[in-house]
Amino acid sequence: MGPLNPNTSIIDCANCNLRDLCLPLSKDDFERIDTLVTARRTVKRGDLLLRNGAIFNNLFAIRSGFFKIYLTLASGQEQVIGFQMSGEIIGLDGLESDQHVHNAVALEDAEVCVLPYDRIGELSREVPALQRHVHVLMSRELVRTQNMMLLLGTQNAEERLAAFLLNLSQRFHERGYSQSELVLRMTREEIGSYLGLKIETVSRAFTKLVASGILDVRHRDIHILNPEALGALVKSQI
Amino acid sequence: MGPLNPNTSIIDCANCNLRDLCLPLSKDDFERIDTLVTARRTVKRGDLLLRNGAIFNNLFAIRSGFFKIYLTLASGQEQVIGFQMSGEIIGLDGLESDQHVHNAVALEDAEVCVLPYDRIGELSREVPALQRHVHVLMSRELVRTQNMMLLLGTQNAEERLAAFLLNLSQRFHERGYSQSELVLRMTREEIGSYLGLKIETVSRAFTKLVASGILDVRHRDIHILNPEALGALVKSQI
DNA sequence: CGCGTCATTGATGTGCATCAAGTGGTGTGG
Protein backbone atom coordinates (compact mmCIF):
# COMPACT_ATOMS: atom_id res chain seq x y z
CA MET A 1 0.00 0.00 0.00
CA GLY A 2 3.07 2.23 0.13
CA PRO A 3 3.87 5.05 2.49
CA LEU A 4 1.62 8.05 2.69
CA ASN A 5 2.82 10.95 0.67
CA PRO A 6 0.56 13.74 1.78
CA ASN A 7 -0.26 16.62 -0.52
CA THR A 8 2.45 15.89 -2.98
CA SER A 9 2.15 17.89 -6.16
CA ILE A 10 4.01 15.33 -8.18
CA ILE A 11 1.45 13.05 -9.77
CA ASP A 12 3.13 10.49 -11.89
CA CYS A 13 1.07 7.46 -12.82
CA ALA A 14 3.84 5.99 -14.94
CA ASN A 15 6.03 5.58 -11.89
CA CYS A 16 3.32 4.63 -9.42
CA ASN A 17 3.92 1.29 -7.77
CA LEU A 18 0.23 0.52 -8.20
CA ARG A 19 0.32 1.09 -11.94
CA ASP A 20 -0.25 -2.49 -12.95
CA LEU A 21 -3.22 -2.86 -10.65
CA CYS A 22 -4.78 0.49 -11.28
CA LEU A 23 -4.02 1.41 -14.88
CA PRO A 24 -2.21 -1.35 -16.74
CA LEU A 25 -1.20 0.60 -19.84
CA SER A 26 1.90 0.79 -21.99
CA LYS A 27 4.63 3.39 -21.36
CA ASP A 28 3.63 5.02 -24.58
CA ASP A 29 0.03 5.38 -23.51
CA PHE A 30 1.06 6.79 -20.16
CA GLU A 31 2.77 9.71 -21.80
CA ARG A 32 -0.48 10.62 -23.48
CA ILE A 33 -2.57 10.49 -20.33
CA ASP A 34 -0.25 12.33 -17.99
CA THR A 35 -2.97 14.85 -17.33
CA LEU A 36 -5.46 12.24 -16.21
CA VAL A 37 -4.87 12.54 -12.49
CA THR A 38 -5.45 16.13 -11.55
CA ALA A 39 -4.84 15.86 -7.82
CA ARG A 40 -4.19 13.69 -4.84
CA ARG A 41 -6.39 13.79 -1.80
CA THR A 42 -5.71 12.52 1.66
CA VAL A 43 -8.66 11.09 3.55
CA LYS A 44 -8.40 10.66 7.29
CA ARG A 45 -9.74 7.58 8.97
CA GLY A 46 -13.44 8.08 9.53
CA ASP A 47 -13.78 10.73 6.82
CA LEU A 48 -16.13 10.36 3.87
CA LEU A 49 -14.69 10.34 0.37
CA LEU A 50 -18.12 9.98 -1.22
CA ARG A 51 -21.47 10.98 0.11
CA ASN A 52 -24.85 9.79 -1.15
CA GLY A 53 -26.39 12.49 -3.31
CA ALA A 54 -23.14 14.26 -4.11
CA ILE A 55 -22.71 15.32 -7.71
CA PHE A 56 -20.67 12.85 -9.72
CA ASN A 57 -17.56 14.46 -11.15
CA ASN A 58 -14.65 12.23 -10.37
CA LEU A 59 -13.54 8.69 -10.05
CA PHE A 60 -11.00 7.98 -7.33
CA ALA A 61 -8.13 5.56 -7.53
CA ILE A 62 -7.07 4.42 -4.08
CA ARG A 63 -3.36 4.91 -3.57
CA SER A 64 -3.31 3.80 0.04
CA GLY A 65 -5.80 3.04 2.73
CA PHE A 66 -8.99 1.04 2.99
CA PHE A 67 -12.58 2.12 2.34
CA LYS A 68 -15.98 0.87 3.31
CA ILE A 69 -18.65 1.47 0.66
CA TYR A 70 -22.20 1.61 1.95
CA LEU A 71 -25.71 2.83 1.45
CA THR A 72 -27.75 4.69 4.00
CA LEU A 73 -31.20 3.14 3.93
CA ALA A 74 -34.42 5.05 4.46
CA SER A 75 -34.60 3.44 7.89
CA GLY A 76 -31.36 5.21 8.73
CA GLN A 77 -29.33 2.05 9.06
CA GLU A 78 -26.39 1.46 6.83
CA GLN A 79 -25.96 -1.35 4.35
CA VAL A 80 -22.41 -2.27 3.45
CA ILE A 81 -21.90 -2.77 -0.29
CA GLY A 82 -18.22 -3.55 -0.33
CA PHE A 83 -14.69 -2.80 0.77
CA GLN A 84 -12.06 -1.25 -1.48
CA MET A 85 -8.31 -1.18 -1.14
CA SER A 86 -5.30 0.31 -2.89
CA GLY A 87 -5.25 0.06 -6.66
CA GLU A 88 -9.02 -0.13 -6.82
CA ILE A 89 -11.46 2.45 -8.16
CA ILE A 90 -14.23 4.19 -6.25
CA GLY A 91 -17.08 6.18 -7.73
CA LEU A 92 -18.43 4.14 -10.64
CA ASP A 93 -21.84 4.16 -8.99
CA GLY A 94 -22.38 7.82 -9.93
CA LEU A 95 -22.37 7.36 -13.67
CA GLU A 96 -25.99 6.57 -14.26
CA SER A 97 -27.71 9.40 -12.44
CA ASP A 98 -24.87 11.94 -12.24
CA GLN A 99 -25.15 11.63 -8.48
CA HIS A 100 -23.41 9.27 -6.16
CA VAL A 101 -25.58 6.61 -4.59
CA HIS A 102 -22.86 5.23 -2.34
CA ASN A 103 -21.07 6.54 0.68
CA ALA A 104 -17.38 5.77 1.01
CA VAL A 105 -15.68 6.12 4.37
CA ALA A 106 -11.99 5.55 5.06
CA LEU A 107 -11.46 2.78 7.60
CA GLU A 108 -7.82 3.83 7.82
CA ASP A 109 -5.98 6.97 6.73
CA ALA A 110 -5.96 6.99 2.97
CA GLU A 111 -4.72 8.74 -0.10
CA VAL A 112 -6.59 8.79 -3.40
CA CYS A 113 -5.89 9.99 -6.93
CA VAL A 114 -8.61 12.19 -8.39
CA LEU A 115 -9.66 11.31 -11.93
CA PRO A 116 -12.15 13.79 -13.39
CA TYR A 117 -14.70 11.89 -15.42
CA ASP A 118 -14.70 14.42 -18.27
CA ARG A 119 -10.99 13.97 -18.56
CA ILE A 120 -11.36 10.20 -18.74
CA GLY A 121 -13.83 10.66 -21.56
CA GLU A 122 -11.55 12.94 -23.53
CA LEU A 123 -8.44 10.87 -23.05
CA SER A 124 -10.32 7.68 -23.86
CA ARG A 125 -10.92 9.05 -27.31
CA GLU A 126 -7.19 9.42 -27.86
CA VAL A 127 -6.08 6.31 -26.05
CA PRO A 128 -8.20 3.27 -26.91
CA ALA A 129 -6.46 1.21 -24.24
CA LEU A 130 -7.77 3.61 -21.63
CA GLN A 131 -11.28 3.38 -23.00
CA ARG A 132 -11.01 -0.35 -22.94
CA HIS A 133 -9.65 -0.35 -19.41
CA VAL A 134 -12.53 1.72 -18.10
CA HIS A 135 -14.88 -0.85 -19.54
CA VAL A 136 -12.89 -3.65 -17.96
CA LEU A 137 -13.05 -1.92 -14.61
CA MET A 138 -16.80 -1.64 -14.81
CA SER A 139 -17.18 -5.19 -16.04
CA ARG A 140 -14.98 -6.41 -13.20
CA GLU A 141 -17.14 -4.60 -10.68
CA LEU A 142 -20.18 -6.15 -12.29
CA VAL A 143 -18.78 -9.65 -12.06
CA ARG A 144 -17.75 -9.03 -8.46
CA THR A 145 -21.24 -7.91 -7.52
CA GLN A 146 -22.82 -10.83 -9.30
CA ASN A 147 -20.60 -13.25 -7.45
CA MET A 148 -21.74 -11.58 -4.27
CA MET A 149 -25.34 -12.01 -5.36
CA LEU A 150 -24.65 -15.69 -5.87
CA LEU A 151 -23.01 -15.96 -2.48
CA LEU A 152 -25.98 -14.37 -0.75
CA GLY A 153 -28.46 -16.53 -2.61
CA THR A 154 -26.85 -19.89 -2.14
CA GLN A 155 -24.20 -20.09 0.60
CA ASN A 156 -24.55 -20.50 4.34
CA ALA A 157 -22.93 -18.35 7.01
CA GLU A 158 -19.67 -20.28 7.25
CA GLU A 159 -19.27 -20.40 3.49
CA ARG A 160 -19.96 -16.70 3.17
CA LEU A 161 -17.36 -15.82 5.76
CA ALA A 162 -14.86 -18.18 4.16
CA ALA A 163 -15.39 -16.56 0.77
CA PHE A 164 -15.03 -13.12 2.31
CA LEU A 165 -11.77 -13.93 4.06
CA LEU A 166 -10.33 -15.71 1.05
CA ASN A 167 -11.17 -12.78 -1.18
CA LEU A 168 -9.59 -10.30 1.23
CA SER A 169 -6.46 -12.37 1.65
CA GLN A 170 -6.07 -12.74 -2.10
CA ARG A 171 -6.42 -9.03 -2.66
CA PHE A 172 -3.93 -8.26 0.09
CA HIS A 173 -1.60 -10.85 -1.36
CA GLU A 174 -1.72 -9.20 -4.78
CA ARG A 175 -0.50 -6.09 -3.01
CA GLY A 176 2.51 -7.82 -1.52
CA TYR A 177 1.12 -8.80 1.85
CA SER A 178 1.11 -12.20 3.43
CA GLN A 179 -1.47 -14.57 2.06
CA SER A 180 -2.05 -16.18 5.41
CA GLU A 181 -2.10 -13.21 7.76
CA LEU A 182 -4.56 -10.42 7.56
CA VAL A 183 -5.80 -7.63 9.75
CA LEU A 184 -9.46 -6.81 9.39
CA ARG A 185 -10.20 -3.12 9.12
CA MET A 186 -13.91 -3.52 9.73
CA THR A 187 -16.09 -4.59 12.64
CA ARG A 188 -17.98 -7.87 12.80
CA GLU A 189 -21.14 -5.89 12.32
CA GLU A 190 -19.86 -4.42 9.06
CA ILE A 191 -18.89 -7.88 7.86
CA GLY A 192 -22.36 -9.05 8.78
CA SER A 193 -24.03 -6.24 6.90
CA TYR A 194 -21.93 -7.06 3.84
CA LEU A 195 -22.61 -10.79 4.04
CA GLY A 196 -26.28 -10.54 4.92
CA LEU A 197 -25.74 -11.95 8.42
CA LYS A 198 -26.24 -10.75 11.98
CA ILE A 199 -23.22 -9.99 14.10
CA GLU A 200 -23.79 -13.03 16.33
CA THR A 201 -23.86 -15.29 13.31
CA VAL A 202 -20.61 -13.81 12.02
CA SER A 203 -19.05 -14.38 15.40
CA ARG A 204 -20.24 -17.97 15.54
CA ALA A 205 -18.95 -18.59 12.02
CA PHE A 206 -15.53 -17.35 13.13
CA THR A 207 -15.69 -19.63 16.14
CA LYS A 208 -16.52 -22.60 13.93
CA LEU A 209 -13.63 -21.87 11.57
CA VAL A 210 -11.30 -21.66 14.55
CA ALA A 211 -12.69 -24.87 16.04
CA SER A 212 -12.03 -26.74 12.81
CA GLY A 213 -8.44 -25.53 12.80
CA ILE A 214 -8.84 -23.46 9.66
CA LEU A 215 -8.26 -20.08 11.28
CA ASP A 216 -6.51 -18.53 14.20
CA VAL A 217 -8.39 -15.42 15.30
CA ARG A 218 -7.24 -12.83 17.77
CA HIS A 219 -9.70 -9.96 17.58
CA ARG A 220 -9.14 -8.55 14.11
CA ASP A 221 -5.91 -10.39 13.42
CA ILE A 222 -6.69 -13.40 11.29
CA HIS A 223 -4.26 -16.19 10.60
CA ILE A 224 -5.28 -18.61 7.89
CA LEU A 225 -3.89 -21.94 9.06
CA ASN A 226 -5.46 -24.12 6.40
CA PRO A 227 -6.06 -22.22 3.15
CA GLU A 228 -7.12 -25.39 1.31
CA ALA A 229 -9.89 -26.12 3.80
CA LEU A 230 -10.97 -22.49 3.62
CA GLY A 231 -11.06 -22.71 -0.16
CA ALA A 232 -12.98 -25.97 -0.05
CA LEU A 233 -15.70 -24.25 1.95
CA VAL A 234 -16.18 -21.80 -0.88
CA LYS A 235 -18.06 -24.21 -3.09
CA SER A 236 -16.85 -23.91 -6.64
CA GLN A 237 -19.39 -21.43 -7.78
CA ILE A 238 -18.71 -20.86 -11.44
CA MET B 1 -42.16 -5.51 -28.17
CA GLY B 2 -43.27 -5.14 -31.76
CA PRO B 3 -43.84 -7.82 -34.34
CA LEU B 4 -41.05 -10.09 -35.39
CA ASN B 5 -39.34 -8.94 -38.52
CA PRO B 6 -37.19 -11.91 -39.40
CA ASN B 7 -33.97 -11.47 -41.27
CA THR B 8 -34.67 -7.98 -42.42
CA SER B 9 -31.67 -6.35 -43.98
CA ILE B 10 -32.84 -2.88 -43.08
CA ILE B 11 -31.26 -1.88 -39.82
CA ASP B 12 -32.27 1.55 -38.85
CA CYS B 13 -31.72 2.53 -35.24
CA ALA B 14 -32.94 6.07 -35.80
CA ASN B 15 -36.42 4.78 -36.64
CA CYS B 16 -36.53 1.92 -34.14
CA ASN B 17 -39.42 2.15 -31.73
CA LEU B 18 -37.08 1.10 -28.94
CA ARG B 19 -34.66 3.92 -29.65
CA ASP B 20 -35.31 5.83 -26.46
CA LEU B 21 -34.87 2.78 -24.30
CA CYS B 22 -31.94 1.29 -26.10
CA LEU B 23 -29.89 4.18 -27.46
CA PRO B 24 -31.23 7.55 -26.38
CA LEU B 25 -29.15 9.76 -28.69
CA SER B 26 -29.83 12.83 -30.78
CA LYS B 27 -30.83 12.57 -34.45
CA ASP B 28 -27.51 14.09 -35.31
CA ASP B 29 -25.60 11.44 -33.42
CA PHE B 30 -27.63 8.68 -35.02
CA GLU B 31 -26.46 9.66 -38.46
CA ARG B 32 -22.90 9.18 -37.32
CA ILE B 33 -23.44 5.73 -35.85
CA ASP B 34 -25.54 4.21 -38.58
CA THR B 35 -22.99 1.45 -38.98
CA LEU B 36 -23.21 0.41 -35.34
CA VAL B 37 -25.68 -2.41 -35.77
CA THR B 38 -24.23 -4.81 -38.27
CA ALA B 39 -26.97 -7.41 -38.24
CA ARG B 40 -30.18 -8.68 -36.75
CA ARG B 41 -30.48 -12.16 -35.40
CA THR B 42 -33.57 -14.15 -34.61
CA VAL B 43 -33.40 -16.47 -31.63
CA LYS B 44 -36.00 -19.19 -31.28
CA ARG B 45 -37.53 -19.96 -27.91
CA GLY B 46 -35.16 -22.29 -26.09
CA ASP B 47 -32.12 -21.30 -28.15
CA LEU B 48 -28.98 -19.86 -26.61
CA LEU B 49 -27.85 -16.39 -27.59
CA LEU B 50 -24.79 -16.53 -25.35
CA ARG B 51 -22.90 -19.50 -24.09
CA ASN B 52 -20.47 -19.58 -21.20
CA GLY B 53 -16.93 -19.58 -22.55
CA ALA B 54 -17.80 -18.13 -25.93
CA ILE B 55 -15.46 -15.44 -27.19
CA PHE B 56 -16.73 -11.96 -26.51
CA ASN B 57 -17.21 -10.00 -29.72
CA ASN B 58 -20.62 -8.44 -29.62
CA LEU B 59 -23.17 -6.86 -27.42
CA PHE B 60 -26.77 -7.61 -28.23
CA ALA B 61 -29.67 -5.20 -28.00
CA ILE B 62 -32.94 -7.05 -27.57
CA ARG B 63 -35.49 -5.96 -30.13
CA SER B 64 -38.15 -8.39 -29.11
CA GLY B 65 -38.46 -11.40 -26.88
CA PHE B 66 -37.42 -12.30 -23.38
CA PHE B 67 -34.17 -13.83 -22.17
CA LYS B 68 -33.06 -15.69 -19.09
CA ILE B 69 -29.44 -15.02 -18.11
CA TYR B 70 -27.79 -17.72 -16.05
CA LEU B 71 -24.59 -19.38 -14.97
CA THR B 72 -23.90 -23.08 -15.14
CA LEU B 73 -22.28 -23.98 -11.84
CA ALA B 74 -19.60 -26.60 -11.43
CA SER B 75 -22.25 -28.81 -9.85
CA GLY B 76 -24.08 -28.71 -13.17
CA GLN B 77 -27.07 -26.83 -11.82
CA GLU B 78 -27.98 -23.49 -13.22
CA GLN B 79 -28.05 -20.22 -11.34
CA VAL B 80 -30.29 -17.53 -12.75
CA ILE B 81 -28.64 -14.10 -12.83
CA GLY B 82 -31.41 -12.08 -14.36
CA PHE B 83 -34.05 -11.65 -17.02
CA GLN B 84 -33.75 -9.23 -19.93
CA MET B 85 -36.41 -7.83 -22.19
CA SER B 86 -36.69 -5.61 -25.26
CA GLY B 87 -34.59 -2.47 -25.26
CA GLU B 88 -32.08 -4.00 -22.87
CA ILE B 89 -28.50 -5.04 -23.57
CA ILE B 90 -27.00 -8.50 -23.23
CA GLY B 91 -23.32 -9.35 -23.20
CA LEU B 92 -21.63 -6.86 -20.92
CA ASP B 93 -20.34 -9.75 -18.82
CA GLY B 94 -17.76 -10.64 -21.46
CA LEU B 95 -15.76 -7.46 -21.29
CA GLU B 96 -13.38 -8.35 -18.52
CA SER B 97 -12.04 -11.66 -19.69
CA ASP B 98 -12.88 -11.51 -23.41
CA GLN B 99 -15.07 -14.52 -22.82
CA HIS B 100 -18.68 -14.69 -21.86
CA VAL B 101 -19.39 -15.93 -18.37
CA HIS B 102 -23.14 -15.96 -18.77
CA ASN B 103 -25.53 -18.06 -20.73
CA ALA B 104 -28.52 -16.37 -22.29
CA VAL B 105 -31.50 -18.42 -23.43
CA ALA B 106 -34.61 -17.07 -25.13
CA LEU B 107 -37.74 -17.80 -23.11
CA GLU B 108 -39.80 -16.72 -26.09
CA ASP B 109 -38.94 -16.20 -29.75
CA ALA B 110 -36.70 -13.18 -29.96
CA GLU B 111 -34.89 -10.83 -32.24
CA VAL B 112 -31.67 -9.04 -31.32
CA CYS B 113 -29.48 -6.37 -32.86
CA VAL B 114 -25.82 -7.28 -33.08
CA LEU B 115 -23.40 -4.57 -31.91
CA PRO B 116 -19.75 -5.48 -32.51
CA TYR B 117 -17.73 -4.29 -29.55
CA ASP B 118 -14.88 -2.98 -31.71
CA ARG B 119 -17.35 -0.86 -33.58
CA ILE B 120 -18.72 0.55 -30.33
CA GLY B 121 -15.20 1.51 -29.35
CA GLU B 122 -14.48 3.24 -32.63
CA LEU B 123 -17.77 5.08 -32.80
CA SER B 124 -17.51 6.08 -29.15
CA ARG B 125 -14.41 8.05 -30.05
CA GLU B 126 -16.37 10.06 -32.58
CA VAL B 127 -19.61 10.32 -30.66
CA PRO B 128 -19.09 11.22 -27.00
CA ALA B 129 -22.76 10.65 -26.26
CA LEU B 130 -22.37 7.03 -27.30
CA GLN B 131 -19.33 6.61 -25.10
CA ARG B 132 -21.25 8.12 -22.26
CA HIS B 133 -24.24 5.91 -22.90
CA VAL B 134 -22.18 2.74 -22.82
CA HIS B 135 -20.94 3.82 -19.40
CA VAL B 136 -24.47 4.53 -18.27
CA LEU B 137 -25.58 1.08 -19.42
CA MET B 138 -22.85 -0.57 -17.41
CA SER B 139 -23.49 1.61 -14.40
CA ARG B 140 -27.18 0.79 -14.59
CA GLU B 141 -26.43 -2.89 -14.66
CA LEU B 142 -24.16 -2.40 -11.67
CA VAL B 143 -26.82 -0.60 -9.67
CA ARG B 144 -29.36 -3.25 -10.61
CA THR B 145 -27.09 -6.04 -9.41
CA GLN B 146 -26.32 -4.21 -6.21
CA ASN B 147 -30.00 -3.76 -5.49
CA MET B 148 -30.36 -7.48 -6.01
CA MET B 149 -27.51 -8.07 -3.57
CA LEU B 150 -29.35 -5.93 -1.06
CA LEU B 151 -32.57 -7.80 -1.66
CA LEU B 152 -30.92 -11.15 -1.09
CA GLY B 153 -29.14 -9.96 2.02
CA THR B 154 -32.03 -8.31 3.79
CA GLN B 155 -35.49 -9.23 2.50
CA ASN B 156 -37.67 -12.24 3.22
CA ALA B 157 -39.35 -14.48 0.66
CA GLU B 158 -42.53 -12.44 0.28
CA GLU B 159 -40.62 -9.18 -0.03
CA ARG B 160 -38.29 -10.66 -2.62
CA LEU B 161 -41.15 -11.89 -4.73
CA ALA B 162 -42.94 -8.56 -4.39
CA ALA B 163 -39.84 -6.71 -5.54
CA PHE B 164 -39.42 -9.09 -8.43
CA LEU B 165 -43.00 -8.71 -9.64
CA LEU B 166 -42.98 -4.95 -9.20
CA ASN B 167 -39.76 -4.66 -11.16
CA LEU B 168 -41.10 -6.82 -13.98
CA SER B 169 -44.38 -4.93 -14.15
CA GLN B 170 -42.57 -1.59 -14.26
CA ARG B 171 -40.33 -2.73 -17.07
CA PHE B 172 -43.27 -4.09 -19.04
CA HIS B 173 -45.13 -0.86 -18.39
CA GLU B 174 -42.25 1.19 -19.81
CA ARG B 175 -42.72 -0.85 -22.96
CA GLY B 176 -46.36 -0.02 -23.26
CA TYR B 177 -47.91 -2.99 -21.51
CA SER B 178 -50.40 -2.96 -18.69
CA GLN B 179 -48.95 -2.12 -15.30
CA SER B 180 -51.30 -4.46 -13.50
CA GLU B 181 -51.32 -7.51 -15.77
CA LEU B 182 -48.29 -9.58 -16.57
CA VAL B 183 -47.51 -12.97 -17.97
CA LEU B 184 -44.51 -14.65 -16.49
CA ARG B 185 -42.17 -16.17 -19.03
CA MET B 186 -40.24 -18.21 -16.48
CA THR B 187 -41.00 -21.13 -14.19
CA ARG B 188 -41.33 -20.87 -10.41
CA GLU B 189 -38.04 -22.68 -10.18
CA GLU B 190 -36.29 -20.04 -12.29
CA ILE B 191 -37.80 -17.32 -10.13
CA GLY B 192 -36.57 -19.19 -7.08
CA SER B 193 -33.06 -19.51 -8.43
CA TYR B 194 -33.00 -15.81 -9.16
CA LEU B 195 -34.38 -14.84 -5.75
CA GLY B 196 -32.34 -17.31 -3.72
CA LEU B 197 -35.41 -19.34 -2.75
CA LYS B 198 -36.64 -22.88 -3.26
CA ILE B 199 -39.57 -23.50 -5.55
CA GLU B 200 -41.87 -24.40 -2.67
CA THR B 201 -41.08 -21.12 -0.96
CA VAL B 202 -41.82 -19.18 -4.13
CA SER B 203 -45.13 -20.97 -4.42
CA ARG B 204 -46.03 -20.23 -0.81
CA ALA B 205 -45.09 -16.58 -1.26
CA PHE B 206 -47.45 -16.39 -4.22
CA THR B 207 -50.16 -18.00 -2.14
CA LYS B 208 -49.64 -15.45 0.63
CA LEU B 209 -49.85 -12.53 -1.78
CA VAL B 210 -53.05 -13.93 -3.19
CA ALA B 211 -54.47 -14.53 0.29
CA SER B 212 -53.83 -10.91 1.26
CA GLY B 213 -55.65 -9.73 -1.83
CA ILE B 214 -52.59 -8.21 -3.44
CA LEU B 215 -52.43 -10.53 -6.43
CA ASP B 216 -54.61 -12.66 -8.55
CA VAL B 217 -52.62 -15.60 -9.89
CA ARG B 218 -53.68 -18.06 -12.54
CA HIS B 219 -50.65 -20.13 -13.42
CA ARG B 220 -48.31 -17.62 -15.06
CA ASP B 221 -50.87 -14.89 -15.51
CA ILE B 222 -50.44 -12.38 -12.73
CA HIS B 223 -52.90 -9.64 -11.96
CA ILE B 224 -51.71 -7.03 -9.52
CA LEU B 225 -54.84 -6.03 -7.61
CA ASN B 226 -53.20 -3.77 -5.06
CA PRO B 227 -50.00 -2.17 -6.38
CA GLU B 228 -49.63 0.04 -3.29
CA ALA B 229 -49.61 -2.94 -0.95
CA LEU B 230 -47.16 -4.69 -3.25
CA GLY B 231 -44.92 -1.62 -3.20
CA ALA B 232 -45.19 -1.32 0.56
CA LEU B 233 -43.80 -4.84 0.88
CA VAL B 234 -40.68 -3.74 -0.94
CA LYS B 235 -39.23 -1.91 2.00
CA SER B 236 -37.81 1.41 0.87
CA GLN B 237 -34.32 0.25 0.31
CA ILE B 238 -32.42 3.33 -0.69
C1' DC C 1 -12.08 3.30 38.16
C1' DG C 2 -16.25 3.34 35.36
C1' DC C 3 -18.01 3.58 31.02
C1' DG C 4 -18.50 2.62 26.01
C1' DT C 5 -17.53 -0.21 22.17
C1' DC C 6 -16.88 -4.54 20.19
C1' DA C 7 -17.17 -9.32 20.47
C1' DT C 8 -18.48 -13.90 22.25
C1' DT C 9 -21.62 -17.30 24.02
C1' DG C 10 -26.03 -19.36 25.42
C1' DA C 11 -31.20 -20.03 25.14
C1' DT C 12 -35.11 -19.70 22.47
C1' DG C 13 -37.96 -18.55 18.37
C1' DT C 14 -38.92 -18.33 13.40
C1' DG C 15 -38.57 -18.58 8.41
C1' DC C 16 -37.08 -21.25 4.98
C1' DA C 17 -35.39 -25.86 3.33
C1' DT C 18 -36.42 -30.39 2.93
C1' DC C 19 -39.21 -34.39 2.36
C1' DA C 20 -43.42 -36.09 0.74
C1' DA C 21 -47.91 -36.33 -1.29
C1' DG C 22 -51.26 -34.55 -4.25
C1' DT C 23 -53.45 -31.42 -8.01
C1' DG C 24 -54.25 -29.69 -12.59
C1' DG C 25 -53.08 -28.93 -17.19
C1' DT C 26 -51.00 -30.83 -21.42
C1' DG C 27 -49.60 -34.12 -24.57
C1' DT C 28 -49.49 -38.90 -26.41
C1' DG C 29 -50.89 -43.15 -27.96
C1' DG C 30 -54.03 -47.07 -27.95
Next chain:
DNA sequence: CCACACCACTTGATGCACATCAATGACGCG
Protein backbone atom coordinates in the same frame (compact mmCIF):
# COMPACT_ATOMS: atom_id res chain seq x y z
C1' DC D 1 -62.06 -40.25 -26.76
C1' DC D 2 -60.17 -41.92 -22.85
C1' DA D 3 -56.04 -43.86 -20.18
C1' DC D 4 -51.74 -42.67 -18.97
C1' DA D 5 -47.63 -40.13 -18.26
C1' DC D 6 -45.36 -35.99 -17.52
C1' DC D 7 -44.55 -31.54 -16.00
C1' DA D 8 -45.19 -27.34 -13.31
C1' DC D 9 -47.08 -26.20 -9.35
C1' DT D 10 -49.31 -26.45 -4.68
C1' DT D 11 -49.84 -27.91 -0.01
C1' DG D 12 -48.65 -30.19 4.34
C1' DA D 13 -45.30 -32.00 7.97
C1' DT D 14 -40.93 -31.75 9.92
C1' DG D 15 -36.13 -30.19 10.68
C1' DC D 16 -32.52 -26.95 10.72
C1' DA D 17 -29.93 -22.60 10.17
C1' DC D 18 -30.02 -18.22 11.38
C1' DA D 19 -32.38 -14.34 13.98
C1' DT D 20 -33.46 -12.68 18.24
C1' DC D 21 -33.03 -11.88 23.08
C1' DA D 22 -30.03 -11.75 26.87
C1' DA D 23 -25.87 -12.03 29.59
C1' DT D 24 -21.02 -11.70 29.91
C1' DG D 25 -16.19 -10.81 28.61
C1' DA D 26 -12.27 -8.07 26.65
C1' DC D 27 -10.22 -3.93 25.62
C1' DG D 28 -9.53 1.16 25.32
C1' DC D 29 -10.21 5.73 27.10
C1' DG D 30 -11.51 9.83 29.75
